[in-house]
Amino acid sequence: MKKVDVILGLQWGDEGKGKIVDALAPNYNIVARFQGGPNAGHTLEFDGHKYVLHTIPSGIFHKHITNIIGNGVLIDAQIFMKEIAMIRANGYEPSKNLKISQKAHLILPTHRVMDAVLEHLKGSAKIGSTLKGIGPTYTDKTARHGLRLGDSLEPDFKTRYETLKATHIRQFESLGFDWKNHKIEQLSFDEYEQKWFAGLEEIKKFDIISSEYFINQALDAGKNVLAEGAQGTLLDVDFGSYPFVTSSNTTTAGVCTGLGVAPNRIGKVYGVFKAYCTRVGSGPFPTELNDEVGEEIRKVGREFGATTGRPRRCGWLDMPALNYAIMINGVTDLVVTKIDVLNDFSEIKIAESYIVNGQKTAEFSTADLEDIKLDYLSFDGWNQSLADIDTFEKLPSNAQKYLEFIEKNTNTKISIISTGPNRLETFFN
Numbered sequence: 001m002k003k004v005d006v007i008l009g010l011q012w013g014d015e016g017k018g019k020i021v022d023a024l025a026p027n028y029n030i031v032a033r034f035q036g037g038p039n040a041g042h043t044l045e046f047d048g049h050k051y052v053l054h055t056i057p058s059g060i061f062h063k064h065i066t067n068i069i070g071n072g073v074l075i076d077a078q079i080f081m082k083e084i085a086m087i088r089a090n091g092y093e094p095s096k097n098l099k100i101s102q103k104a105h106l107i108l109p110t111h112r113v114m115d116a117v118l119e120h121l122k123g124s125a126k127i128g129s130t131l132k133g134i135g136p137t138y139t140d141k142t143a144r145h146g147l148r149l150g151d152s153l154e155p156d157f158k159t160r161y162e163t164l165k166a167t168h169i170r171q172f173e174s175l176g177f178d179w180k181n182h183k184i185e186q187l188s189f190d191e192y193e194q195k196w197f198a199g200l201e202e203i204k205k206f207d208i209i210s211s212e213y214f215i216n217q218a219l220d221a222g223k224n225v226l227a228e229g230a231q232g233t234l235l236d237v238d239f240g241s242y243p244f245v246t247s248s249n250t251t252t253a254g255v256c257t258g259l260g261v262a263p264n265r266i267g268k269v270y271g272v273f274k275a276y277c278t279r280v281g282s283g284p285f286p287t288e289l290n291d292e293v294g295e296e297i298r299k300v301g302r303e304f305g306a307t308t309g310r311p312r313r314c315g316w317l318d319m320p321a322l323n324y325a326i327m328i329n330g331v332t333d334l335v336v337t338k339i340d341v342l343n344d345f346s347e348i349k350i351a352e353s354y355i356v357n358g359q360k361t362a363e364f365s366t367a368d369l370e371d372i373k374l375d376y377l378s379f380d381g382w383n384q385s386l387a388d389i390d391t392f393e394k395l396p397s398n399a400q401k402y403l404e405f406i407e408k409n410t411n412t413k414i415s416i417i418s419t420g421p422n423r424l425e426t427f428f429n
């Protein structure tokens with residue numbers, strides 16, 4: 001039985017998923033996003049160009065690959081059309097190889113306002129949301145009054161839109177929030193809403209499908225399907241560092257609900273992780289480095305958000321967290337990225353275990369960070385460039401030792417190694 005392969009993040013997002021999906025895409029007929037929305041920022045670099053995708057799958061620049069936005073994904077019509085315009089401006093025609101689930105939910109302009117209101121109300125406990133309306137839209141989805149893309153094709157759509165908008169506005173007004181003057185991406189609410197509706201008209205020209213049938217029939221016909229995750233395991237609404245998480249299942253289970261693929265149709269699970277850790281937004285981060293080493297990783301790794309431009313928090317690799325993510329996702333193959341960022345560090349550390357109440361444990365926890373101590377192992381750096389290295393054997397021996405330690409301690413093969421942002425700076429191991 002043909003199965004869906006999965007590429008997803010094992011940390012707090014931004015592991016380099018987009019780059020890896022783009023690099024592996026030629027092995028597949030279909031690339032499908034299964035959750036998240038424009039909170040994601042997936043960076044692809046090839047042929048001297050750099051592209052950042054938010055809602056559109058990272059296989060879009062391969063003309064012969066069908067890209068699918070699955071039912072689990074959220075779409076903001078305004079952001080989506082900006083993305084389409086960017087792709088078109090670079091000479092690609094996405095309507096030829098992009099299909100969208102009719103069950104994908106719509107992020108309304110008032111969902112974006114709601115995100116800002118809720119974050120504001122949280123004060124210092126704020127999540128650090130990307131403010132793309134993700135939480136409020138998934139909330140309306142599970143509360144069963146959300147609007148789906150398929151609804152926009154029905155004659156009563158405008159009425160249903162106005163009803164939901166009015167519900168949101170009643171909440172803003174009860175909180176005394178001046179929503180009319182709240183800017184969204186530098187636009188007034190009315191301007192944003194106008195662009196949103198114009199975008200929706202454009203989206204309707206795309207192929208809007210029952211993606212669960214499309215994918216299952218493609219599998220039955222022997223096609224190769226790749227599911228592309230957004231965010232990362234430690235941002236999963238169930239298994240992440242709750243409440244500092246996103247509102248979807250970013251894990252392998254999310255592929256089943258976000259595409260309509262049965263669990264026994266999950267094939268390889270490629271878990272992507274950086275050779276160190278980063279996190280953007282608030283929430284616990286056990287191995288975070290609030291010192292010049294963390295600053296150096298941020299500088300060398302250019303660790304600034306692809307969606308919001310915010311500086312990412314940086315720290316060492318966290319083995320309990322990595323093993324937790326491997327367990328939750330059933331990772332079959334590891335993918336390490338950004339190993340080149342560590343080229344010039346004389347000492348590299350890995351948190352091998354946590355010490356909780358004086359007891360050493362390999363279990364990941366962020367419950368009471370003040371009570372957790374970390375047990376670090378130190379590795380010698382390799383102090384050399386990794387340019388042009390395309391096999392494991394050619395890696396400096398200290399880099400090999402670092403990766404071998406990770407393989408041994410996760411009991412999982414590192415199958416793909418990424419040594420730079422370019423599509424070509426990738427090799428199989």
Ligand code: GDP
Nearest residue numbers: 014015016017018042043306338418419420421
């Ligand atoms: P995603 O959200 O998981 O797709 O990752 P992002 O695109 O948000 O962030 C990853 C960043 O690292 C992007 O700027 C990529 O171009 C870059 N990148 C990916 N892989 C590598 C790598 O192996 N080395 C270096 N130096 N940069 C990489």
Ligand code: IMO
Nearest residue numbers: 013014039040041128129130230231246280281
């Ligand atoms: P990609 O796909 C990194 C973080 C936000 C915030 C929390 C909740 O590029 O890896 P949300 O907007 O979902 O309500 O934000 O999750 N976050 C991400 N961090 N990469 C992402 O996506 C993220 N998407 C959301 O910073 O802490």
Ligand code: MG
Nearest residue numbers: 014041042306
């Ligand atoms: Mg990203």
